[in-house]
Amino acid sequence: MRALAEMLSAGDVTSVELVQHYLDQIQSTDQDIKAFLHVDREGALQAAQAADERRKAGTPLSPWDGIPIAVKDNICTVGMPTTCASRMLKDYYSPFDAEVVTRIKGAGLPILGKTNLDEFAMGSSTEYSAYQITHNPHDLTRVPGGSSGGSAAAVAAGLCPWGLGTDTGGSIRQPAAFCGVVGLKPTFGRVSRWGLVALASSMDQIGPMGRTVEDVEILFSLIAGYDQRDSTSCPDSGYEFGNESLGTLAGIRLGIPEEFFGEGLSPEVAARVREAVRRMEDLGAEVRPISLPHSAYSIDTYLTLVTAEASSNLARYDGVRYGLRVEADDAVSMFKQTRTKGFGPEVKRRIMLGTYVLTASHHAAYYEQARRVRTLITQDVESAFEEVDVVVTPTTPSTAFRIGEKQDPLQMYLSDSYTAIANLAGIPALTLPCGKDKLGLPIGIQLMADHFREDVLFWVGRMLERSLKEADSSGRI
Numbered sequence: 001m002r003a004l005a006e007m008l009s010a011g012d013v014t015s016v017e018l019v020q021h022y023l024d025q026i027q028s029t030d031q032d033i034k035a036f037l038h039v040d041r042e043g044a045l046q047a048a049q050a051a052d053e054r055r056k057a058g059t060p061l062s063p064w065d066g067i068p069i070a071v072k073d074n075i076c077t078v079g080m081p082t083t084c085a086s087r088m089l090k091d092y093y094s095p096f097d098a099e100v101v102t103r104i105k106g107a108g109l110p111i112l113g114k115t116n117l118d119e120f121a122m123g124s125s126t127e128y129s130a131y132q133i134t135h136n137p138h139d140l141t142r143v144p145g146g147s148s149g150g151s152a153a154a155v156a157a158g159l160c161p162w163g164l165g166t167d168t169g170g171s172i173r174q175p176a177a178f179c180g181v182v183g184l185k186p187t188f189g190r191v192s193r194w195g196l197v198a199l200a201s202s203m204d205q206i207g208p209m210g211r212t213v214e215d216v217e218i219l220f221s222l223i224a225g226y227d228q229r230d231s232t233s234c235p236d237s238g239y240e241f242g243n244e245s246l247g248t249l250a251g252i253r254l255g256i257p258e259e260f261f262g263e264g265l266s267p268e269v270a271a272r273v274r275e276a277v278r279r280m281e282d283l284g285a286e287v288r289p290i291s292l293p294h295s296a297y298s299i300d301t302y303l304t305l306v307t308a309e310a311s312s313n314l315a316r317y318d319g320v321r322y323g324l325r326v327e328a329d330d331a332v333s334m335f336k337q338t339r340t341k342g343f344g345p346e347v348k349r350r351i352m353l354g355t356y357v358l359t360a361s362h363h364a365a366y367y368e369q370a371r372r373v374r375t376l377i378t379q380d381v382e383s384a385f386e387e388v389d390v391v392v393t394p395t396t397p398s399t400a401f402r403i404g405e406k407q408d409p410l411q412m413y414l415s416d417s418y419t420a421i422a423n424l425a426g427i428p429a430l431t432l433p434c435g436k437d438k439l440g441l442p443i444g445i446q447l448m449a450d451h452f453r454e455d456v457l458f459w460v461g462r463m464l465e466r467s468l469k470e471a472d473s474s475g476r477i
């Protein structure tokens with residue numbers, strides 16, 4: 001992104017040209033990828049025009065003024081639909097911008113459009129979108145991952161330079177890994193959720209996706225920081241871009257939890273991740289085996305909590321205040337028919353499961369139990385960070401699977417086996433590409449750090465990325 005910013009500031013390219021370039025790419029390629037649910041040609045070009053005028057007047061809003069972006073369609077935007085890829089919110093227009101949207105507009109970023117997702121961000125492939133399935137740019141017969149599959153595929157296919165996603169259990173990191181891009185799930189409380197359509201409020205985070213660690217770091221610096229309208233927002237949580245990373249990883253302790261390298265992990269993914277660990281060791285990092293003994297329960301815990309919170313958050317779609325309404329003779333039938341028609345099968349499954357785990361008779365056995373296990377998992381993570389700076393794992397158990405391959409929802413849920421732990425514990429986690437499998441599909445490595453230590457993730461991530469790039473160009477991988 002620095003190169004683009006320099007070209008803009010030198011006058012080698014205008015924002016209008018840049019936006020036009022991405023619109024042309026979308027026009028020619030997105031019929032195959034299907035990353036966008038909505039493209040805002042006019043709005044993006046207008047914003048670009050304004051950016052160019054500011055440049056001319058010598059008053060750019062930021063070094064990134066005029067560089068366009070794509071936004072996941074569960075983040076509210078004025079002037080564009082916000083559908084959450086659900087029939088329930090078909091043609092819904094938010095009357096306000098999400099705080100992150102206000103911030104990116106404040107930095108001068110024109111918004112190209114809204115990207116596809118699994119309905120209400122529930123899923124790992126975008127196959128649960130009510131509108132379209134997004135295809136993985138590396139192999140169109142495969143999924144891009146989910147739920148932020150639209151943003152990941154758009155970045156990977158060069159339809160936008162960077163994008164915003166959301167991550168409740170892995171929805172930024174898993175698609176980033178499947179599409180060979182970089183993605184960050186920030187510390188819980190560091191990026192405002194004001195204007196994010198809620199899935200599970202104790203875990204949802206908005207985060208940046210891009211082609212390089214540096215791009216993700218820049219975008220993170222634009223969206224991080226306190227917002228009084230989000231009651232979970234942390235004071236002094238802003239992030240300043242610009243700390244040059246040191247030349248080595250000396251002094252960095254990497255923890256390798258063996259629980260994440262066992263059953264269910266593709267040998268090719270394991271091999272690439274272990275190779276990346278050796279690379280970081282060569283750069284000076286110290287590698288230590290660690291244990292996160294309760295991590296085996298993270299998926300069960302996550303699913304219990306995510307369904308419970310979703311069932312409560314989605315109660316607002318009743319046909320009264322916004323979204324779809326199916327008219328009926330009385331109010332209760334109207335609620336029923338609206339919800340029957342408006343929600344897809346995965347959303348219904350989760351609402352039912354979530355309602356069940358919250359019922360008076362099962363609350364203690366499921367919901368309360370899951371909260372207790374969440375505490376144990378969080379304690380595991382806290383003690384790990386007493387010993388190490390970064391926990392390293394694969395991002396996903398496998399590379400991108402084929403469209404239609406995972407019919408069993410339980411199989412789909414296992415996609416989040418390695419990512420949900422960061423949401424449960426509220427810690428930041430970065431994924432970056434660390435090679436490909438023999439089919440040429442990207443493999444992601446996940447780096448997790450303690451609360452508010454995104455700086456460490458960016459440092460280690462950048463060093464690893466550079467080392468992988470050097471090896472790549474010398475033909476060693």
Ligand code: GLN
Pocket residue numbers: 121122123124146147166167168169170171172199306415416
């Ligand atoms: N794939 C996970 C799920 O289906 C994650 C969703 C998310 O992070 N939004 O719940």
